[in-house]
Amino acid sequence: EPEVTQTPSHQVTQMGQEVILRCVPISNHLYFYWYRQILGQKVEFLVSFYNNEISEKSEIFDDQFSVERPDGSNFTLKIRSTKLEDSAMYFCASSGPSQETQYFGPGTRLLVL
Amino acid sequence: AQSVSQHNHHVILSEAASLELGCNYSYGGTVNLFWYVQYPGQHLQLLLKYFSGDPLVKGIKGFEAEFIKSKFSFNLRKPSVQWSDTAEYFCAVTTYYGNNRLAFGKGNQVVVIP
Structure with a gap:
C-alpha cells in the first residue's frame, strides 16, 4: 500500500538556523498538507498546498515558514530561522482528487536548541 | 474556527473490556468526522470516517463510531x-x-493491559 514518507525522522538544529523538512506524498495525490504537534499539545494545521500554490494557511504559518514542491515527487517545509518554540513533530499529509481522506507520514521530530 | 474536545486523555483498561472515547466538536455547519490512531512508533492511520448517511460507521479492527448531530458528538x-x-x-x-x-x-492515550 502506498505511503507518505518523510525525511529526516529526527533533526536537531541550533536556534536561528534554517531547516528543510522533506516529504514524498502518495504518487497520484494532488493535495498536500503540513501539520505539527508540540509535545503535549494538539496536532495543529500549518498549511495546505494545491496546484503549486498555498490554498490555506494557519496563523502559525508566518513569514518564517515556506513550502515548495520542487519536483514531481517532493514536498518541502522550510523554516528560515528556527526558534525554540518550533520544536515539535512535523507531519506531512496528502490526499487524492476527492480530498476525502488525508494520509499522514511518520513525522519529523525537530528539536531546536 | 472549529474546535474538537476529547476527554479522559489517559485510559487504562484490561483486555476484553469495552472502550468508548468521547469526541465533541464546536462547528455548527456540515462537518466531516474522522478518528485516527497512532500505534507506538508508527504514523497516524485512519481508523474510520463519517461524511454522510448512516450515522453509525464501522472502521477497521472492530471499531465503530456514532455521529449524533444534536450532541455535536x-x-x-x-x-x-x-x-x-x-x-x-x-x-x-x-x-x-x-x-x-x-x-x-x-x-x-489508551493502554490495554493483557
Whole structure:
C-alpha cells in the first residue's frame, strides 16, 4: 500500500538556523498538507498546498515558514530561522482528487536548541 | 474556527473490556468526522470516517463510531479491546467550507493491559 514518507525522522538544529523538512506524498495525490504537534499539545494545521500554490494557511504559518514542491515527487517545509518554540513533530499529509481522506507520514521530530 | 474536545486523555483498561472515547466538536455547519490512531512508533492511520448517511460507521479492527448531530458528538467504541489496541486515538473534523484543514482533538492515550 502506498505511503507518505518523510525525511529526516529526527533533526536537531541550533536556534536561528534554517531547516528543510522533506516529504514524498502518495504518487497520484494532488493535495498536500503540513501539520505539527508540540509535545503535549494538539496536532495543529500549518498549511495546505494545491496546484503549486498555498490554498490555506494557519496563523502559525508566518513569514518564517515556506513550502515548495520542487519536483514531481517532493514536498518541502522550510523554516528560515528556527526558534525554540518550533520544536515539535512535523507531519506531512496528502490526499487524492476527492480530498476525502488525508494520509499522514511518520513525522519529523525537530528539536531546536 | 472549529474546535474538537476529547476527554479522559489517559485510559487504562484490561483486555476484553469495552472502550468508548468521547469526541465533541464546536462547528455548527456540515462537518466531516474522522478518528485516527497512532500505534507506538508508527504514523497516524485512519481508523474510520463519517461524511454522510448512516450515522453509525464501522472502521477497521472492530471499531465503530456514532455521529449524533444534536450532541455535536462522534464517539468511538470497541466492544472488546485487545492488547494491540494500545495506541493514541485522535478525533478530527473538517468543515465543508474549510479547505480540508483537519482540526484535531488532544488525543486519548489508551493502554490495554493483557
